[in-house]
Amino acid sequence: MSTITTELTNKTVLDRYFRLPVTGQKCQAMYVWIDGTGENLRSKTRTLNFVPKKPRELPIWNFDGSSTGQAEGSNSDVYLHPVAIYRDPFRLGNNKLILCETYKYNKKPTETNNRWHCKEVMQKAESHHPWFGMEQEYTLLDVDNHPLGWPKNGYPGPQGPYHCAVGAGKVYGRDIIEAHYKACLYTGIEIAGTNAETMPAQWEYQVGTCEGIVMGDDLWMSRYLLHHVAEDFGVVVSLDPKPVLGDWNGAGLHCNFSTEEMRKENGYEAIEAGISKLSKQHVQHLKHYAPHEGKDNEKRLIGTHETSRMYNFSSGVADRGVSIRIPRMVEQEKKGYFEDRRPASNADPYKVTEVLVKTICLDEN
């Protein structure tokens, strides 16, 4: 099953065409956007007669929103507003990936465009210099939606040997992880690292530190790259927060956070004050930490498998069974950052970063 892509097409033949020289300033611009699910990405390409340097040089474009869950068929045009430019690791050369926001016919943001509001909040809180580092966990699946490399009738051995492992039978799909890491570096995404996770076929990469809106932008584009790279290998990427029920770890999107005040000498007080503010908004924040008003997190935040219980707020030093973890080193140095372990793997980073900044920097809820 996993060879479907290579049976239908041949990457070696494709490469002949990729190597054809294109003269002049022509550039292929792949516009990328978040669809009506708020989780999936879509893209389409147009030719430009110049090489864009800034998003505002790029034309606003549109698409058929009735086919992406973003509009009615009778009024289907949705607008694509370019907001960030990345080098294209698939087509190479001058070609670009263009991250876009989506707007409706009446110029209002679509329901799943969470960026516009996040951007406003980030601008208001600019003087705090909010930094983020997000840990994206995900699971590789075969095209039949079975975890990659798992026995087709049954389960691999229990968790224990897989986290950060090496060796056949312990890790599955490393090629995809390597290709994605390089692709992120090529595009200019602030990818910070990667590791094999606790459940076999589950992996993580980290993006950051990024300041403000760049966190959401880079994470969304890194997800686009991940789906595309995996497609090249005939493998499916799942951001399901609990892909396998039972004694198997779920997947999160831990968000590490700091303000300038927290990073300064004795920033520990600001860290504690921030956590105290979060404790008062716990239930409210959970709604933004997973799709479907937070419901997607219910199977994951169960108090076992390195998670806290969904509706109990807790924090602690070096403790991975809490909502908010303070790294040991931060406690020792009395400055740094904290880790919010609650967001689910399929959370919208624009939402997560927005509510942290709103509550901690702006005292808004």
Ligand code: ADP
């Ligand atoms: P874990 O031990 O939870 O697995 P990781 O090493 O995977 O942690 O990720 C830690 C993340 O914290 C990195 O992405 C890093 O960029 C981020 N980080 C480090 N310092 C800060 C900081 N001062 N503010 C925000 N994020 C930070």
Ligand code: MN
């Ligand atoms: Mn990690």
Ligand code: MN
């Ligand atoms: Mn992890």
Ligand code: MN
């Ligand atoms: Mn973590």
